[in-house]
Amino acid sequence: MDRKAFCHIIDHTLLKPEATREQIEKLCIEARENEFATVAIEPVYIPYAASLLQGSKTGITSAIAYPHGSWSIKAKCHEIGLCLKAGASDCDYVLDLGALKEGNWDQIRKEARECRKATGSAILKIILEVSLLTDEEIRIASLISAEEGADFVKTATGYLASPTIEQVAIMTEAVAGTKTSVKAAGGFSSMKRVQQALDLGVKRIGTSSAFKLLEELQS
Template identity: 40%
Template sequence: MTAMAEKIDHTLLKPQATREQITKLCNEAIEYKFKAVCVNPCQVPAAAGLLQGTGVTVCTVIGFPLGANTTKIKCAEAAQAVADGAGEVDMVINIGAVKDGNWEYVQSDIAAVVQTVKGKALVKVILETCLLTDEEKRQACRACVAAQADFVKTSTGFAGGGATVEDVRLMRECVGQAIRIKASGGIGSYETAAAMVKAGADRLGTSSGVAIMRGMTSDSQY
């Protein structure tokens, strides 16, 4: 397994994703030894069955893509995902609460999901950076650390903007080594993937995992 493959969450979150496409995604993840596949909650049981014993983790999304579900629903969704075989959950932050500056709610929303799956799954918190100011990104990162999330993540890919090197750097400066960072959205080539890793990303969410691996050369750093 290459170092780059270990960072990739091979992703298919389109609403029209079929069972055949999920099977292809999982088979590619096995072939390239990606860290995880990321699929919608209804696809978790199928992916878990296909990936059992392969070493590839099943990841799913919670409160996706708006983040506007109630905390109780996010927790129920996360619990169901774990029961179905997910080992990681990527939850969307409550963006409206961020804009309101209601940081107590933001943190408690994250913490509730973290506690729901504690010891069973990692939690990555999606900030949707394209909708936030730099100060809101910093405050949101602090809330993720305080809530004991495992990762802070840039984007859903559904809000008109994805990961940027600048945002990854800002997030790394804010969280230090307290938690990990996942860059997601618009990562379509090896060069872009490598730039995100260099900026501080520990994990990459991308539907272009195969293209990224094929774009590597013998002297690639990762």
């Protein structure tokens, strides 16, 4: 993969709670200059990022129900609507992890369906937080997400343990043959690890180490 194509699959990420406007500005300038897919930021900074990225090829990923996922469906849909109105192009929401661990798949399906409706034509990514899940839970959650029309299933928030490559493989296998892709995030800070994910069919990388990866790619 050449540098330009690689940049186009990167969600250039800054989700630290102490992030400042100055840091968001730097993130957006870098993303705009390199044509990263999106900047991934907290909702409060969406209007500012939208003003900085106006006219560029870079979108804005908003973190929804982040990082624990313990919002009601109604609250998640409301937050999605607010973020889209503010200028987001992508919405990454953390699913209801408690419901998932209880095996309440009807709740997981309903949540995915309602969030898909709320997102409309924008891009929806569902975060599974795979380090907390069994292999079977990862498989079922990925499949339900695909069946309900998610554009991506995403490995992790980056706040907990990094996903293993084996867990990424379960996700890519679960959504194979559907219109849903996999976004790898959480500890993807080396080109070796990123390449392993890409070889499995991952289509988007969420990282705060974009320039380190680019240096490794070019070398």
